[in-house]
Amino acid sequence: xxxxxxxxxxxxxxxxxxxxxxxxxxxxxxxxxxxxxxxxxxxxxxxxxxxxxxxxxxxxxxxxxxxxxxxxxxxxxxxxxxxxxxxxxxxxxxxxxxxxxxxxxxxxxxxxxxxxxxxxxxxxxxxxxxxxxxxxxxxxxxxxxxxxxxxxxxxxxxxxxxxxxxxxxxxxxxxxxxxxxxxxxxxxxxxxxxxxxxxxxxxxxxxxxxxxxxxxxxxxxxxxxxxxxxxxxxxxxxxxxxxxxxxxxxxxxxxxxxxxx
Numbered sequence: 099x100x101x102x103x104x105x106x107x108x109x110x111x112x113x114x115x116x117x118x119x120x121x122x123x124x125x126x127x128x129x130x131x132x133x134x135x136x137x138x139x140x141x142x143x144x145x146x147x148x149x150x151x152x153x154x155x156x157x158x159x160x161x162x163x164x165x166x167x168x169x170x171x172x173x174x175x176x177x178x179x180x181x182x183x184x185x186x187x188x189x190x191x192x193x194x195x196x197x198x199x200x201x202x203x204x205x206x207x208x209x210x211x212x213x214x215x216x217x218x219x220x221x222x223x224x225x226x227x228x229x230x231x232x233x234x235x236x237x238x239x240x241x242x243x244x245x246x247x248x249x250x251x252x253x254x255x256x257x258x259x260x261x262x263x264x265x266x267x268x269x270x271x272x273x274x275x276x277x278x279x280x281x282x283x284x285x286x287x288x289x290x291x292x293x294x295x296x297x298x299x300x301x302x303x304x305x306x307x308x309x310x311x312x313x314x315x316x317x318x319x320x321x322x323x324x325x326x327x328x329x330x331x332x333x334x335x336x337x338x339x340x341x342x343x344x345x346x347x348x349x350x351x352x353x354x355x356x357x358x359x
Contacts (some may be wrong), residue, residue: 099152100151100262101152101175102150103262104147104345105261106358107290107291108240109293110278111119113319114255124259126148129263137156139259141153143166143173151231165199167200168205170202171234172236174202178198178229178250180198180228183201186354198228202230206241210234217241217295218287218352223297225248226249229242229243229244229282231264234354239290241287241288244282245284247285253268253271253282255272255278255279255280265273270288280319283323285298285299285323299325301329302324302325303323303327304322305321306321307319
């Protein structure tokens with residue numbers, strides 16, 4: 099699996115920019131040719147400006163099947179397996195024939211159209227080993243995630259032209275991005291509107307660490323959740339904390355309730 103999107107759609111974390119970039123500068127069409135040459139018979143979905151998603155079943159593990167679904171101008175490639183897919187099918191009103199990619203598309207549509215929960219809470223309901231990339235061509239939105247245990251290999255990086263590159267094959271990403279390559283952090287999701295966040299620890303920041311060689315030059319980057327720093331949260335409306343400092347509402351029959359400024 100390989101997905102490549104220009105910087106205007108997907109903005110790689112700035113820490114990738116400290117590296118020298120790819121071994122040989124490549125355009126997005128050249129990246130597609132590289133994947134097609136490595137995996138003949140791959141299925142390609144091409145978008146504007148050379149952006150694309152590609153899928154190959156070569157060297158696919160039986161326990162981690164790859165599947166791709168296109169629906170309503172949305173494209174999703176899913177690698178892995180969900181253990182609670184039967185429960186989630188019932189929750190989203192899907193038939194028993196719906197696979198994991200269809201489920202993720204339906205989950206995304208709920209978030210996009212009705213948004214009853216934050217994205218991290220919805221992705222947290224996925225139990226299993228997985229990695230997926232979803233692109234909504236109608237809104238130019240990108241959504242990707244990896245399971246909390248890191249059961250499925252998933253890599254990302256930044257190409258010389260600033261494009262974001264995602265694949266379950268480390269060699270492909272290294273050939274395109276060189277040192278600007280890293281594991282996609284487990285238990286995390288990325289959207290081009292919200293950036294990289296942890297859905298297993300949503301109140302903590304995902305931090306990038308840069309390792310250096312013996313000469314002190316940047317060598318690699320990896321991402322992890324910094325449990326020592328808690329992100330500021332927005333108080334819930336109607337919670338006990340929001341009432342702190344305000345007059346206690348009058349009891350029924352004792353007068354009108356106070357006006358809350």
